Amino acid sequence: VLSRDEFDTLAIAGLTRRAARRYVRRLAAAPARGLALDTLRNARARFTAYDGWLSSDPVRRSLREAFERRVYSASQLATYVTCPFRYFMRHVLRVEPLDRDTHRELNALEIGRLVHTTLERFYRDLAQREVRRLDGCKFDTLRESLLGALEETCAEIENQGRQGAAVLWDIRKRHLRDDLVRFLHHEVERARVDEDWLPARFEFRFGPECESTLEIARPKRRPLVFRGIIDRIDRHGQHSGLRVVDYKSGRKAFAGRNPQAVQLVLYLWAACEGDASRLERSEGRFVYVTRRGAFDVQTLDGARVQARSSDLSQLARAVADGVENGVFFPQPGPNAVHCTVCDYRGLCDARIAHQATLKSRGGQDEPHRSLPDFGEELQSARREREGRR
Numbered sequence: 521v522l523s524r525d526e527f528d529t530l531a532i533a534g535l536t537r538r539a540a541r542r543y544v545r546r547l548a549a550a551p552a553r554g555l556a557l558d559t560l561r562n563a564r565a566r567f568t569a570y571d572g573w574l575s576s577d578p579v580r581r582s583l584r585e586a587f588e589r590r591v592y593s594a595s596q597l598a599t600y601v602t603c604p605f606r607y608f609m610r611h612v613l614r615v616e617p618l619d620r621d622t623h624r625e626l627n628a629l630e631i632g633r634l635v636h637t638t639l640e641r642f643y644r645d646l647a648q649r650e651v652r653r654l655d656g657c658k659f660d661t662l663r664e665s666l667l668g669a670l671e672e673t674c675a676e677i678e679n680q681g682r683q684g685a686a687v688l689w690d691i692r693k694r695h696l697r698d699d700l701v702r703f704l705h706h707e708v709e710r711a712r713v714d715e716d717w718l719p720a721r722f723e724f725r726f727g728p729e730c731e732s733t734l735e736i737a738r739p740k741r742r743p744l745v746f747r748g749i750i751d752r753i754d755r756h757g758q759h760s761g762l763r764v765v766d767y768k769s770g771r772k773a774f775a776g777r778n779p780q781a782v783q784l785v786l787y788l789w790a791a792c793e794g795d796a797s798r799l800e801r802s803e804g805r806f807v808y809v810t811r812r813g814a815f816d817v818q819t820l821d822g823a824r825v826q827a828r829s830s831d832l833s834q835l836a837r838a839v840a841d842g843v844e845n846g847v848f849f850p851q852p853g854p855n856a857v858h859c860t861v862c863d864y865r866g867l868c869d870a871r872i873a874h875q876a877t878l879k880s881r882g883g884q885d886e887p888h889r890s891l892p893d894f895g896e897e898l899q900s901a902r903r904e905r906e907g908r909r
Contacts, residue, residue: 561875566882567849571875572605573884574846583612584844591728592840594748594786600839601779601891602858608848609864617863625684625692626677628861632769634673635809636751638700639767640722641669643752652718654711659704666704667697699810706815717763721753726790734790736836744836750787761801761822762791768806770861772813778895784820785832785894792822799826806898818898831892838891849885852876 521527528547532540545552560570567573574580600607609615626634645665651657674683674693683689711717726732727747735743754763764787773780784804792799802822808815825832842848852859856873859865869875879885 561869562871562878565878567879567884571879572608572848572850574848576846580844580846583846587840587844588742590843591745591747592836594746594783597746597786597836597839598780598783600842601782601835602853603851603862604842604848604888605850605868606858606862606864607843609867612843612848615864625688626682628770630682631692631696634677635696635700635769636767638666638670638673639751639809641672642666643719643722645669647719647722653715654704654708655715659708662704662708663701666700670696670700696810702811703809703815710817716757717754718757719752720755722751724750724753724791726750732790732793734786734794736833738837738840744840746786746790746836748783748787748790750791753791756801759801760798761803762788762798763802764788764791764804766804766806768808768813769810770808770812772808772816772818773806773895773898777893778898779893781820781894781898782832782835785825788820788822788825789829789832796826796829799823816900818900820894820897821899824897825894828892828894828897831894835892838887842888847888849879849888850876851885851888 521530528543532543535543541555544555557570560568569575574583596607596611599610642665645668646654646657646662654662670693677683678689724732725748726734728745730747734746734748736746737743750764751767752765754765755761756763764784766784766787784806788799788802788804792802800823804820804822804825806818806820808817850868850872852873859868859872876885880889
């Protein structure tokens with residue numbers, strides 16, 4: 521034995537489980553707290569404060585006061601539905617993810633912003649030149665305009681010194697150029713098929729102090745207020761319907777339940793300004809602009825959204841109640857899929873999927889797991905075209 525720690529480890533290894541725990545509790549306050557944490561996380565079939573279930577009255581009063589007048593964003597709603605613990609870290613504690621010591625390349629969020637800015641510039645440039653239809657313009661002209669917008673956006677990143685390693689940045693730019701040109705081919709083809717839809721507005725903001733607002737009534741409480749930014753809104757030439765477009769630069773969402781779909785639902789309601797008859801003629805779209813998403817399009821029918829307006833209200837109220845009542849347990853999802861792109865996965869136990877499954881047996885998270893889901897309403901535009909053929 522070379523140290524006291526090594527002696528303690530050997531002693532514990534030779535004791536029975538009950539005796540070993542008694543030994544640890546008597547060592548010091550820190551080991552005793554660690555033992556209590558391990559017990560509450562791995563030996564209790566229920567969520568506790570160690571799992572983000574904040575049940576004390578003072579904490580809940582503080583949360584109600586802090587969030588009584590909160591303006592929720594569409595992405596915040598989707599974040600809580602995905603994983604309450606992720607929401608807790610990002611929007612309650614406001615913990616920022618740590619950057620790598622060496623920023624070698626842009627992360628997924630930064631690439632997403634780059635793509636969004638590029639497409640906004642591209643479509644705004646076409647609008648200023650009064651180019652209404654993509655299929656009515658030479659492809660080489662469109663390609664030049666799109667790549668020009670990309671170069672302008674990349675130049676801003678380079679001027680700020682945020683591009684990271686030069687070789688990796690050059691590779692990333694080549695991939696983006698290739699992806700955006702392929703995306704443009706798909707956009708031109710879609711314009712030929714959907715000839716009545718024309719881009720009309722870009723980076724449309726809704727919320728307090730904006731021209732469009734979105735509120736959801738809450739019994740005996742202040743209405744829930746939402747804000748957000750819609751990438752693009754198309755107008756239909758034959759009726760009052762709108763098409764809400766949200767660009768995605770990552771992988772296509774998994775089949776079945778999809779917490780992110782509620783974001784598109786909120787965008788549709790906000791764009792239509794609560795007009796149910798207009799909403800029935802509208803649609804939402806997730807448009808994947810890189811090879812990671814296979815350049816696919818997922819559509820959400822406005823009529824289905826309107827028919828499920830009560831589900832949206834139920835979901836929004838449940839999220840607000842969960843936040844104000846301190847319900848922030850981890851929700852890894854099927855096969856821990858939510859953890860794969862989470863900035864805070866390093867803060868969770870390596871056995872988080874097992875822990876969540878164990879504690880779910882008590883039924884505490886049943887209200888969250890039974891929240892209305894709009895992911896099943898999403899349809900692949902590619903499958904729709906193949907079905908028509």
